[in-house]
Amino acid sequence: MxxxxxxxxxxxxxxxxxxxxxxxxxxxxxxxxxxxKVFNIYxxxxxxxxxxxxxxxxxxxxxxxxxxxxxxxVKWHETPNADNQYQNALDAALLAQKDAAADDKVDLFLVxxxxxxxxxxxxxxxxxxxxxxxxxxxxxxxxxxxxxxxDSKGVLKGLSWQGCPCVMIYxxxxxxxxxxxxxxxxxxEYVKDWDTFNATAETMKAxxxxxxxGYDDTFRIFSNNATxxxxxxxxxxxDASIKDWIDQTKLFTQNEYNNKTTLxxxxxxxxxxxxxxxxxxxxxxxxxxxxxxQKDADGNATNDGLFKATEGPQSFFWGGTWMCAANGTDxxxxxxxxxxxxxxDAEVMKGIVEKDADFANNKKAMEEMAAxxxxxxxxxxxxxxxxxxxxxxxxxxxxxxxxxxGCNEKIQSCMKDYFDGNCTYEEALANFKNEVKTxxxxxxxx
Amino acid sequence: xxxxxxxxxxxxxxWGYIFLIPFVVTYxxxxxxxxxxxxxxxxxxxxxxxxxLIQVGPNFVGLDNYKELFSNANIGKYxxxxxxxxxxxxxxxxxxxxxxxxxxxxxxxxxxxxxFFKAVIYLPNLIMASAFSMLFFALFSDNGPINKLLxxxxxxxxxxxxFSNIWATRILVAFMNFLMWFGNTTILLMAGIMGIDTSLMxxxxxxxxxxxxxxxxxxxxxxxxxxxxxxITSLLGGLQMYDVPQILTNGTGSPVNSTKTLIMFLNDxxxxxxxxxxxxxxxxxxxxxxxxSLFVYRSMxxxxx
Numbered sequence: 122m123x124x125x126x127x128x129x130x131x132x133x134x135x136x137x138x139x140x141x142x143x144x145x146x147x148x149x150x151x152x153x154x155x156x157x158k159v160f161n162i163y164x165x166x167x168x169x170x171x172x173x174x175x176x177x178x179x180x181x182x183x184x185x186x187x188x189x190x191x192x193x194x195v196k197w198h199e200t201p202n203a204d205n206q207y208q209n210a211l212d213a214a215l216l217a218q219k220d221a222a223a224d225d226k227v228d229l230f231l232v233x234x235x236x237x238x239x240x241x242x243x244x245x246x247x248x249x250x251x252x253x254x255x256x257x258x259x260x261x262x263x264x265x266x267x268x269x270x271x272d273s274k275g276v277l278k279g280l281s282w283q284g285c286p287c288v289m290i291y292x293x294x295x296x297x298x299x300x301x302x303x304x305x306x307x308x309x310e311y312v313k314d315w316d317t318f319n320a321t322a323e324t325m326k327a328x329x330x331x332x333x334x335g336y337d338d339t340f341r342i343f344s345n346n347a348t349x350x351x352x353x354x355x356x357x358x359x360d361a362s363i364k365d366w367i368d369q370t371k372l373f374t375q376n377e378y379n380n381k382t383t384l385x386x387x388x389x390x391x392x393x394x395x396x397x398x399x400x401x402x403x404x405x406x407x408x409x410x411x412x413x414x415q416k417d418a419d420g421n422a423t424n425d426g427l428f429k430a431t432e433g434p435q436s437f438f439w440g441g442t443w444m445c446a447a448n449g450t451d452x453x454x455x456x457x458x459x460x461x462x463x464x465x466d467a468e469v470m471k472g473i474v475e476k477d478a479d480f481a482n483n484k485k486a487m488e489e490m491a492a493x494x495x496x497x498x499x500x501x502x503x504x505x506x507x508x509x510x511x512x513x514x515x516x517x518x519x520x521x522x523x524x525x526x527g528c529n530e531k532i533q534s535c536m537k538d539y540f541d542g543n544c545t546y547e548e549a550l551a552n553f554k555n556e557v558k559t560x561x562x563x564x565x566x567x
Numbered sequence: 568x569x570x571x572x573x574x575x576x577x578x579x580x581x582w583g584y585i586f587l588i589p590f591v592v593t594y595x596x597x598x599x600x601x602x603x604x605x606x607x608x609x610x611x612x613x614x615x616x617x618x619x620l621i622q623v624g625p626n627f628v629g630l631d632n633y634k635e636l637f638s639n640a641n642i643g644k645y646x647x648x649x650x651x652x653x654x655x656x657x658x659x660x661x662x663x664x665x666x667x668x669x670x671x672x673x674x675x676x677x678x679x680x681x682x683f684f685k686a687v688i689y690l691p692n693l694i695m696a697s698a699f700s701m702l703f704f705a706l707f708s709d710n711g712p713i714n715k716l717l718x719x720x721x722x723x724x725x726x727x728x729x730f731s732n733i734w735a736t737r738i739l740v741a742f743m744n745f746l747m748w749f750g751n752t753t754i755l756l757m758a759g760i761m762g763i764d765t766s767l768m769x770x771x772x773x774x775x776x777x778x779x780x781x782x783x784x785x786x787x788x789x790x791x792x793x794x795x796x797x798x799i800t801s802l803l804g805g806l807q808m809y810d811v812p813q814i815l816t817n818g819t820g821s822p823v824n825s826t827k828t829l830i831m832f833l834n835d836x837x838x839x840x841x842x843x844x845x846x847x848x849x850x851x852x853x854x855x856x857x858x859x860s861l862f863v864y865r866s867m868x869x870x871x872x
Contacts, residue, residue: 204818205838212619239617381728387708523617527838538823541731552824555641559835562844563616563623 151251157223157451160195163230165207170197175476176469177462190455215245218449227447229456234269234441235526241270246278247446253457258465261483265516270443279443280464284482285405286512289433295400299328305431318434322378325400334392334399335382336370336540337533345437350520351528356565357557367536374540393424405439406480414499426501432508436515480509524561531556609846614839632847649828653805655741660749668756689750700814703743733825740812740826752797759793795867799860806856
C-alpha cells in the first residue's frame with residue numbers, strides 16, 4: 122500500500138513538473154533551440170534552394186527535396202504560390218507548430234513583401250536576435266529590406282539576401298527609331314515624370330508601337346508611391362496614387378498605348394522578343410534577368426542586347442524574398458549560420474550578382490561592384506548597379522500592411538473589367554470592395 | 568419446434584439491416600452530420616483574420632451572416648449567373664441527347680458502329696473538368712490557336728478577346744458543360760427509351776403514325792420519369808457548377824463577375840476560412856436547391872394527372 126502511495130506521489134510530481142514545463146514554454150515568446158536533426162524549410166519555388174546550392178558552402182544538395190548541412194538533414198517543403206496554396210500550407214504548419222514532433226516543426230520559411238506583415242506581426246516568427254544575429258552583423262543591408270519584416274513593435278524578424286529596386290527597361294531599337302537615341306540618359310528625359318511618360322506614349326503610338334504591354338505594368342510604381350496604406354484603422358483606404366494608376370491605364374487603353382494584356386498573362390511577354398512592339402517594361406533585377414531574358418531550349422539567351430535600362434518616372438520596388446525563423450525551431454545554429462552567410466557575407470553576395478545577375482542586399486559589396494565595372498549581358502553591356510543602388514536607398518515601406526497582397530491582386534483584377542469597357546469605374550470599385558470584404562471579413566469597407 | 572422457426576425469421580431480417588450499415592454509417596458521418604454542423608456554423612462569426620493566422624470567434628451572432636449575405640446584392644447575381652449558364656448548357660444538352668438516344672435506340676436506322684459512337688460521346692465526361700478547362704483556356708486565349716485560325720481564314724482582323732467578353736465567356740462555360748454531360752444524358756435517356764414496350768410503337772406504326780408522331784405521342788410521355796430524373800440531377804449539378812468557370816477564369820469569375828457561380832462565391836469565403844459566412848451561404852444554396860427541385864418535380868409530374 123505504501124509503495125503504491127509513493128508511486129502515486131512520484132507520478133503526480135512528475136506530471137506536475139511536466140505540466141509546469143509545458144506552461145513555461147507557452148509563456149516564453151520566442152523559442153529556439155539547437156540540436157534538431159531535421160531542418161524544415163517552407164518555400165514556394167526553387168530559387169532559395171538553388172541560391173543555397175550555389176553559394177552556401179555548408180549546404181550539400183542531395184535531391185530536389187532534400188539536402189544536408191553537416192549531419193542535419195534539410196527538408197524542402199515546396200508549395201506553389203498559385204491560388205494561395207503556399208500560404209495555406211504554411212499557415213496549417215505554423216498553426217500545428219506547438220504540437221508537432223521536433224522533426225516536423227517548421228524551422229525556416231520564406232515570405233514575400235506583399236504578405237510579410239501577416240507573419241511578422243505574429244508570434245510564429247522569431248526575432249533575429251533570438252537566433253543570435255546582432256545589429257552589427259546586418260549594418261550593410263538596405264534599410265527597406267529590414268523595414269519590410271519589422272513588426273509593429275519595432276522587432277526585426279527576417280532577413281533577405283536580395284534587394285528589389287526597379288528600373289525601366291526599354292527596347293533599344295524602338296528608342297533609336299522613334300526617339301532618335303537609345304542612350305539611357307537621353308531616353309530618361311522622355312520618361313522622367315508621368316506627364317512626359319504619357320506624352321512619349323502618344324509618340325510611340327504614332328510610330329506604331331505600344332508604350333507598355335498591358336494594364337498592370339505601371340501598377341507597382343503607383344502603389345509603391347502611395348502616401349497612405351491600403352488599410353487604415355481597420356478601414357479599407359484607396360490612395361490617390363492608385364486612382365492615378367487607374368486613370369492612366371484607362372487613358373492608355375482608350376488611346377491604344379498598350380496591348381491590353383494582363384501581368385503574366387497570355388501575350389504579355391511577347392514584347393520581350395525581337396519582334397515585340399512594346400517600348401518598355403518595369404522591374405527589379407530578378408525581373409530583368411529571369412522574366413525579360415528569354416532563353417531557348419538549350420538555355421542560351423535569345424534576346425541579349427535588345428534592351429537597355431533607365432530609372433523611369435518614379436523609383437519603386439517589387440517583390441523580394443525574406444527568410445524568417447519559425448518560433449519553436451530546433452535548428453537555431455543552422456539558421457544563424459545560413460542567415461549570416463546569405464545576407465551579410467559580402468563575398469557570397471557578390472557571387473550572387475556575378476552568377477545570377479540578382480541585386481544583393483549589401484551596400485558595400487554593391488558599391489564596390491558598381492565601381493568595378495560590372496556589366497549585364499542582357500542589357501548589352503550596360504552596368505545597371507548604380508541605378509539599383511540609387512533606387513534601393515529611396516524605397517520607403519511605411520505604408521506596408523498585412524492586406525497588401527489581397528488588395529493589390531483584387532484591384533488589378535477588378536479594374537481590368539473597367540479597362541476592358543465591361544463596366545463603369547464605380548461598378549469596378551464596388552466589386553473590388555466586395556472582394557476585399559470577402560477576403561478580409563474583419564475590415565470595414567464603405 | 569417453435570424456437571428454430573423464430574430464429575430463421577430473425578436472422579433473415581438481421582441481414583437486411585447489416586447490409587444497410589455501410590450506407591447508413593457513411594451517410595451519417597459524411598452527409599447528415601456535415602449538414603447539421605453547417606447549419607450550426609452559419610450562426611457564428613468564425614474566421615481567420617489577416618488572411619490566415621489570427622483566429623476570430625467563434626462568437627454566436629444569430630442571423631447576422633444571413634443578413635450580410637442578403638444585404639450584398641451580388642448573391643442574386645451569382646445565382647443568376649449559375650442558372651443562366653446552366654440553362655444555356657442544359658437546353659442543347661437535352662435536345663441533342665434526346666435526338667441521339669432516339670437514333671441509337673431506333674432499330675430501323677441500324678446505325679453502324681453505334682457502340683463506338685456511344686463510347687465517343689461519353690468520353691468528354693471522363694476528362695477531368697480542370698484539364699478540360701485548361702485546354703479551352705489555352706484554345707480560346709487572346710493569342711491562342713482559335714484566334715490564329717480565325718485570323719488566318721480572314722474572319723477576324725485582330726484577336727477576339729473571348730475572356731474579356733461577358734457572353735463569350737458564359738457561352739464557353741455552357742458549351743463545356745454541354746460537351747461534358749450530353750453523353751451521360753444520352754445513355755440515361757437511351758436506357759429509358761429501351762425500357763418502353765416496343766409493341767406500343769409497333770401498334771402506332773401499324774395505325775399509320777409518322778416517326779415524329781411516335782416520338783412525341785409515345786416515346787416522350789413514357790420517358791417522363793427518366794426526364795424528371797435527368798432534369799433534377801442536372802439542376803443539382805448545375806447549381807453546384809464550380810470547376811469549369813473556376814479554372815477557366817482563374818477563380819475570378821471575370822469579366823465583371825458574370826461567370827461567378829454560387830459555389831465560386833462560397834470558395835471565396837474559404838480564403839479567410841470563414842466558416843460562418845460559408846455555412847450561411849451553403850444553407851441558402853440548400854434551400855434554393857430544395858425549392859427548385861420541388862418546382863421541377865411538381866411541374867413535370869402534375870401534367871400526368
